[in-house]
Amino acid sequence: MKHRIRRSYFFLIIAFTGMIVGIGQWWMYRSGLPAWQPYPAVLLFFIGPVLFLIPNITARPPSLLLAKIASWFGGFWFIFFYYSLWLLVLYFIVFLLAVLTGNLLLWNAWSGTLSLVGFSAIWLVIAIGTWRAFHPVYREITVETAKRLEQDITIAFASDIHLGMLLSNRYCRRLVRKINAVRADIILFGGDMVDGNLDFVIRDGSFQGLGSLHAHGGIYSVFGNHDYISQEPEREQAQLAPLGIQFLKDKTVEPLPGLQITGVDDYLHHPIQAVPHHTDASFHILIDHEPWRILSAAESGYDVYLAGHTHAGQFFPNRFFTRHLYELDYGMKRFGSMIAIVSSGYGLWALPVRIGPAPEIVVLHIKRKLQ
Numbered sequence: 001m002k003h004r005i006r007r008s009y010f011f012l013i014i015a016f017t018g019m020i021v022g023i024g025q026w027w028m029y030r031s032g033l034p035a036w037q038p039y040p041a042v043l044l045f046f047i048g049p050v051l052f053l054i055p056n057i058t059a060r061p062p063s064l065l066l067a068k069i070a071s072w073f074g075g076f077w078f079i080f081f082y083y084s085l086w087l088l089v090l091y092f093i094v095f096l097l098a099v100l101t102g103n104l105l106l107w108n109a110w111s112g113t114l115s116l117v118g119f120s121a122i123w124l125v126i127a128i129g130t131w132r133a134f135h136p137v138y139r140e141i142t143v144e145t146a147k148r149l150e151q152d153i154t155i156a157f158a159s160d161i162h163l164g165m166l167l168s169n170r171y172c173r174r175l176v177r178k179i180n181a182v183r184a185d186i187i188l189f190g191g192d193m194v195d196g197n198l199d200f201v202i203r204d205g206s207f208q209g210l211g212s213l214h215a216h217g218g219i220y221s222v223f224g225n226h227d228y229i230s231q232e233p234e235r236e237q238a239q240l241a242p243l244g245i246q247f248l249k250d251k252t253v254e255p256l257p258g259l260q261i262t263g264v265d266d267y268l269h270h271p272i273q274a275v276p277h278h279t280d281a282s283f284h285i286l287i288d289h290e291p292w293r294i295l296s297a298a299e300s301g302y303d304v305y306l307a308g309h310t311h312a313g314q315f316f317p318n319r320f321f322t323r324h325l326y327e328l329d330y331g332m333k334r335f336g337s338m339i340a341i342v343s344s345g346y347g348l349w350a351l352p353v354r355i356g357p358a359p360e361i362v363v364l365h366i367k368r369k370l371q
Contacts, residue, residue: 032116048077075351159190159308160345191224191289
């Protein structure tokens with residue numbers, strides 16, 4: 001319950017800030033958009049925050065369809081608000097320079113053009129980012145090993161699906177088709193299967209498509225921070241177990257001879273730095289939602305480390321922060337004898353836009369070295 005309350009406060013703060021800052025954004029855009037010049041037009045900048053707020057704090061919306069529509073419109077408002085805030089800062093700086101240098105006539109002549117060009121550029125970026133968000137890619141990675149595996153192994157790894165009001169049943173079915181196309185021996189999920197409202201996902205039937213996944217070596221997942229928002233990870237596990245998905249909560253399995261997979265619980269809710277240590281001859285993979293335990297995994301004898309969570313920032317310029325926050329926020333990097341892979345994730349958080357690395361399914365090929 002406390003996580004849901006914190007989440008509600010978080011979205012309330014965003015919505016309230018959006019309304020206050022929205023007045024300044026309306027002041028900026030009205031100079032270039034004649035239709036927004038009348039004072040009642042400022043109300044448009046209050047609707048977006050409300051549409052963003054309601055689906056994110058409502059546990060059981062009366063209408064699934066209306067909740068989805070509000071979530072989409074609210075998501076587009078959020079990214080528009082975010083970039084409009086940057087534009088407003090620039091706009092205000094230029095305005096102050098015009099006042100200080102006595103160039104108000106020049107400002108009056110060009111301020112409308114600045115706001116119109118900025119408005120158009122923001123929506124162009126949003127359009128490109130929306131297209132990118134729903135055109136996931138495969139990231140193929142090959143790892144060679146001298147360890148004694150009975151066969152070469154292909155693993156499909158997808159993280160941060162974020163099923164909910166924004167991404168629901170049709171989105172999940174498309175994910176299943178793309179994973180099955182890989183013909184992987186094993187399927188791994190890196191946490192955040194749900195965005196935070198498990199009850200909505202169940203009512204909407206978003207999990208049902210996952211029952212069509214195929215992998216003879218099994219399907220495994222770990223919990224992410226969003227899986228804990230509803231405080232119902234056990235209920236989520238119970239929903240997915242009949243579909244063939246096994247959760248590895250500080251647990252190790254051997255799905256194929258010579259291959260061991262360990263999953264650790266979400267670090268933000270269970271901040272244990274140490275991971276199980278391995279010294280045997282098996283090929284060892286660690287799945288971790290947040291990429292906090294990379295160095296610990298390398299020291300503990302793992303061959304491959306898989307994580308997600310970061311979304312590679314999802315939208316510019318957030319990746320400047322994630323790059324400094326983690327040892328590896330996206331991509332692949334060797335740490336000693338271990339290869340760490342952090343995915344940009346398949347799904348989205350809060351808004352249907354990606355500006356940066358595309359959503360992806362990591363296809364990991366483990367090849368035996370010829371003796």
